[in-house]
Amino acid sequence: xxxxxxxxxxxxxxxxxxxxxxxxxxxxxxxxxxxxxxxxxxxxxxxxxxxxxxxxxxxxxxxxxxxxxxxxxxxxxxxxxxxxxxxxxxxxxxxxxxxxxxxxxxxxxxxxxxxxxxxxxxxxxxxxxxxxxxxxxxxxxxxxxxxxxxxxxxxxxxxxxxxxxxxxxxxxxxxxxxxxxxxxxxxxxxxxxxxxxxxxxxxxxxxxxxxxxxxxxxxxxxxxxxxxxxxxxxxxxxxxxxxxxxxxxxxxxxxxxxxxxxxxxxxxxxxxxxxxxxxxxxxxxxxxxxxxxxxxxxxxxxxxxxxxxxxxxxxxxxxxxxxxxxxxxxx
Amino acid sequence: xxxxxxxxxxxxxxxxxxxxxxxxxxxxxxxxxxxxxxxxxxxxxxxxxxxxxxxxxxxxxxxxxxxxxxxxxxxxxxxxxxxxxxxxxxxxxxxxxxxxxxxxxxxxxxxxxxxxxxxxxxxxxxxxxxxxxxxxxxxxxxxxxxxxxxxxxxxxxxxxxxxxxxxxxxxxxxxxxxxxxxxxxxxxxxxxxxxxxxxxxxxxxxxxxxxxxxxxxxxxxxxxxxxxxxxxxxxxxxxxxxxxxxxxxxxxxxxxxxxxxxxxxxxxxxxxxxxxxxxxxxxxxxxxxxxxxxxxxxxxxxxxxxxxxxxxxxxxxxxxxxxxxxxxxxxxxxxxxxxxxxxxxxxxxxxxxxxxxxxxxxxxxxxxxxxxxxxxxxxxxxxxxxxxxxxxxxxxxxxxxxxxxxxxxxxxxxxxxxxxxxxxxxxxxxxxxxxxxxxxxxxxxxxxxxxxxxxxxxxxxxxxxxxxxxxxxxxxxx
Numbered sequence: 001x002x003x004x005x006x007x008x009x010x011x012x013x014x015x016x017x018x019x020x021x022x023x024x025x026x027x028x029x030x031x032x033x034x035x036x037x038x039x040x041x042x043x044x045x046x047x048x049x050x051x052x053x054x055x056x057x058x059x060x061x062x063x064x065x066x067x068x069x070x071x072x073x074x075x076x077x078x079x080x081x082x083x084x085x086x087x088x089x090x091x092x093x094x095x096x097x098x099x100x101x102x103x104x105x106x107x108x109x110x111x112x113x114x115x116x117x118x119x120x121x122x123x124x125x126x127x128x129x130x131x132x133x134x135x136x137x138x139x140x141x142x143x144x145x146x147x148x149x150x151x152x153x154x155x156x157x158x159x160x161x162x163x164x165x166x167x168x169x170x171x172x173x174x175x176x177x178x179x180x181x182x183x184x185x186x187x188x189x190x191x192x193x194x195x196x197x198x199x200x201x202x203x204x205x206x207x208x209x210x211x212x213x214x215x216x217x218x219x220x221x222x223x224x225x226x227x228x229x230x231x232x233x234x235x236x237x238x239x240x241x242x243x244x245x246x247x248x249x250x251x252x253x254x255x256x257x258x259x260x261x262x263x264x265x266x267x268x269x270x271x272x273x274x275x276x277x278x279x280x281x282x283x284x285x286x287x288x289x290x291x292x293x294x295x296x297x298x299x300x301x302x303x304x305x306x307x308x309x310x311x312x313x314x315x316x317x318x319x320x321x322x323x324x325x326x327x328x329x330x331x
Numbered sequence: 332x333x334x335x336x337x338x339x340x341x342x343x344x345x346x347x348x349x350x351x352x353x354x355x356x357x358x359x360x361x362x363x364x365x366x367x368x369x370x371x372x373x374x375x376x377x378x379x380x381x382x383x384x385x386x387x388x389x390x391x392x393x394x395x396x397x398x399x400x401x402x403x404x405x406x407x408x409x410x411x412x413x414x415x416x417x418x419x420x421x422x423x424x425x426x427x428x429x430x431x432x433x434x435x436x437x438x439x440x441x442x443x444x445x446x447x448x449x450x451x452x453x454x455x456x457x458x459x460x461x462x463x464x465x466x467x468x469x470x471x472x473x474x475x476x477x478x479x480x481x482x483x484x485x486x487x488x489x490x491x492x493x494x495x496x497x498x499x500x501x502x503x504x505x506x507x508x509x510x511x512x513x514x515x516x517x518x519x520x521x522x523x524x525x526x527x528x529x530x531x532x533x534x535x536x537x538x539x540x541x542x543x544x545x546x547x548x549x550x551x552x553x554x555x556x557x558x559x560x561x562x563x564x565x566x567x568x569x570x571x572x573x574x575x576x577x578x579x580x581x582x583x584x585x586x587x588x589x590x591x592x593x594x595x596x597x598x599x600x601x602x603x604x605x606x607x608x609x610x611x612x613x614x615x616x617x618x619x620x621x622x623x624x625x626x627x628x629x630x631x632x633x634x635x636x637x638x639x640x641x642x643x644x645x646x647x648x649x650x651x652x653x654x655x656x657x658x659x660x661x662x663x664x665x666x667x668x669x670x671x672x673x674x675x676x677x678x679x680x681x682x683x684x685x686x687x688x689x690x691x692x693x694x695x696x697x698x699x700x701x702x703x704x705x706x707x708x709x710x711x712x713x714x715x716x717x718x719x720x721x722x723x724x725x726x727x728x729x730x731x732x733x734x735x736x737x738x739x740x741x742x743x744x745x746x747x748x749x750x751x752x753x754x755x756x757x758x759x760x761x762x763x764x765x766x767x768x769x770x771x772x773x774x775x776x777x778x779x780x781x782x783x784x785x786x787x788x789x790x791x792x793x794x795x796x797x798x799x800x801x802x803x804x805x806x807x808x809x
Contacts, residue, residue: 038755040775043606055341055658287649
């Protein structure tokens with residue numbers, strides 16, 4: 001697992017700077033975002049469904065299962081979280097299948113800011129990142145200084161990655177520049193003392209944004225503001241990651257990369273529970289943005305229960321037999 | 332696209348379909364050898380393997396089949412509509428029950444990917460029978476008079492691109508209206524029609540209501556010319572369609588023709604780009620481009636040409652060409668050596684006339700008939716590849732600057748089967764749809780079919796409509 005935060009190349013930074021005029025004013029930003037190609041909902045859903053019919057078997061399946069495991073942000077985001085629970089989750093992330101030490105590690109452990117130090121300690125030397133949901137997660141309804149303080153705490157406690165939520169109210173009321181500024185400031189707050197940055201994942205809560213056009217606009221907005229990753233949802237609302245929304249976000253990062261040279265990662269989160277679903281997402285990555293994105297650096301699954309299903313499928317491929325829930329650990 | 336994530340082969344099992352070494356003609360509810368004893372072979376275009384041997388029907392066989400259909404017509408047409416509907420519903424359900432078997436068979440005999448025969452063809456085949464079963468007892472409400480009468484014996488000749496689907500388009504409305512049929516499937520794809528004959532028996536359909544004659548063009552010509560045929564329906568090439576029209580001229584036979592096409596797929600600068608790219612791919616590479624309504628001419632607004640073509644090429648690079656029975660195959664085999672030669676000749680003409688040829692890097696199998704998905708840029712209206720129907724996975728790209736120019740170029744063809752418009756502007760879609768001389772105009776989609784929607788052409792794309800309420804007219808005395 002490479003641990004470097006992708007830095008903008010010089011040339012890329014130049015190209016991004018050349019887009020600075022689109023964020024010069026609220027009006028300019030609105031005109032730019034509304035000038036992006038529209039999304040035909042029927043066509044988008046049909047494409048996502050078609051990608052879902054790829055048949056992944058044998059060697060490809062074994063490869064994809066290991067890849068999916070290595071892309072998981074293993075998550076616990078509950079009010080009832082305890083240091084013990086977090087430590088158990090960390091242990092599982094390091095060693096997902098105690099019966100098979102060839103199983104890859106997960107990409108990150110995702111916790112609330114107050115658990116970052118615990119997780120950081122438990123993961124020492126493992127190479128697994130600690131991700132923290134900051135910025136008044138999940139609603140994001142707090143004053144900006146509060147959100148920034150939240151972020152600062154998490155970074156100070158050692159978080160490698162910050163998952164921030166955007167102000168959906170501001171976005172839906174058309175105050176795009178305000179959303180842009182907020183992301184920029186959080187990104188700045190991700191800066192560590194040594195000058196490096198914690199990885200910034202921007203959560204849109206696409207279920208609340210309602211339209212696909214909004215999803216494309218918010219994707220570009222976040223990328224222009226410096227997001228390292230764009231993420232579908234918090235996992236705390238009724239509609240979380242869906243294949244069409246993830247496909248659309250992949251198309252957005254692909255186009256952004258082509259325009260600016262800046263590569264941005266994608267993280268669907270919430271509701272991805274089965275190996276079958278995870279493989280469909282990997283197919284989508286493979287055929288939309290390609291191999292370059294098929295690593296934990298550029299694609300993640302935000303999930304808590306997906307890992308066990310992947311482990312059971314992995315055991316099945318290895319032994320030819322299905323085991324059962326008692327052959328994987330509960331936490 | 333080469334990737335560390337290479338999909339392992341995922342072939343559909345051939346075991347679900349049992350192909351006999353030889354088949355006779357299906358006349359009056361029985362399989363029988365051809366009178367002359369002549370047979371021909373049908374091969375799998377993916378590997379040239381001989382699948383089976385089928386009978387070559389002669390004039391004598393055509394006469395026997397028409398006589399059987401004539402005899403069956405008396406009772407069949409006298410049945411109450413609701414009774415005919417029962418048979419059609421039964422056939423529809425049997426098709427659904429046997430859909431996996433039929434999909435594999437269709438992919439073997441035709442070369443089309445199992446993904447399409449399984450997900451497109453078979454569901455539509457069943458849907459057509461269900462749809463027209465629903466009309467059988469409501470003909471008085473179709474707008475053709477209180478008690479419209481059937482025509483009699485329908486002689487139907489269908490092409491090789493959608494063997495079972497074209498059969499459904501022909502047979503379902505004919506039977507619903509009370510006609511009996513003699514159908515000739517294409518020479519290269521006769522098997523699914525013979526399996527359908529078995530389904531008719533399974534459904535207990537009265538003898539002689541459906542007769543299937545396999546054979547080549549000469550069998551079709553005999554059938555079309557038979558004096559006791561009341562209605563001729565043909566789907567296929569414009570050339571053959573014209574010959575049929577000449578044969579039928581001066582007789583009291585009713586005729587519908589569904590012929591070639593050279594559809595324009597028009598992309599405006601405000602189109603939903605990603606979905607337009609999917610629509611272009613679906614428009615021309617669906618079924619290896621063996622689609623009469625294929626969007627074979629891409630008209631793209633000059634201002635977005637580069638962006639769109641980049642996206643299209645990137646997408647074409649992900650298309651998987653190969654074994655039709657592999658569930659991950661997007662593009663299967665060209666149906667016959669003859670068709671492959673025609674595609675090659677036209678593509679070469681495109682190059683020699685100055686258009687720029689592009690195809691993604693893809694490995695084609697050693698045996699069988701294959702052609703990589705191909706794109707021509709810099710095409711003008713004067714090029715053969717902008718005028719002639721290629722009937723293969725070859726897309727000609729032209730540009731336009733204004734909506735008027737798009738309409739003028741789109742209509743500047745001897746054909747008029749279909750067209751596509753891609754724009755986020757609703758008013759422009761409606762304006763275009765009124766101006767385009769085509770039987771179907773799709774907006775922000777392409778190659779979508781539904782039994783309730785009429786299908787047919789303008790100009791050299793033929794006349795008459797299939798599907799929907801309109802499709803009944805061709806089989807009723809109105």
